[in-house]
Amino acid sequence: MTDSYVLPQEPTAQAAIEAIAEDLDVFDDWMDRYGFIIELGRKLPPFPADWMNDAHRVPGCQSQVWMEAAVRDGKLVFAGASDAAIVAGLVALLLRVYSGRTPAEVLATDPVFLKELGLMEALSTNRGNGVASMTRAIRDQAARASA
Numbered sequence: 001m002t003d004s005y006v007l008p009q010e011p012t013a014q015a016a017i018e019a020i021a022e023d024l025d026v027f028d029d030w031m032d033r034y035g036f037i038i039e040l041g042r043k044l045p046p047f048p049a050d051w052m053n054d055a056h057r058v059p060g061c062q063s064q065v066w067m068e069a070a071v072r073d074g075k076l077v078f079a080g081a082s083d084a085a086i087v088a089g090l091v092a093l094l095l096r097v098y099s100g101r102t103p104a105e106v107l108a109t110d111p112v113f114l115k116e117l118g119l120m121e122a123l124s125t126n127r128g129n130g131v132a133s134m135t136r137a138i139r140d141q142a143a144r145a146s147a
Helices: 012-024 031-044 085-098 103-108 127-147
Strands: 065-072 077-083
Touching: 012 031, 012 085, 012 103, 031 085, 065 085, 065 127, 077 085, 077 127, 085 127, 103 127
Parallel strands: none
Antiparallel strands: 065 077
């Protein structure tokens, strides 16, 4: 189901990171940023119900998170969803950076940007661990695709 995959808005992962930073800078406080992130999650393409299973579940997340990856024209495209609004928004942020990129670009894009954007400090420890699990799952897919 290709309609579920997130296609890139920006030409590179770095451009996506810069665009996210600009988007977040518009807001004065984290409550407004959380609202923005939640809205991103609401805009994710529908995730097929038959993918909401243990095979697609991202381990290590407090909320339920599911992801699917496919290789299209040499690039990884991802689909994702969560049962929690803020986590769905975090999924959307990660897919904006990593989906539609080559496995090499995914592996070269260090998730340190999450800390640099202030996201990791603004999240609870459990949510931060969940984001780390999601980035690990994405990078694991890239490693498998490049092998």
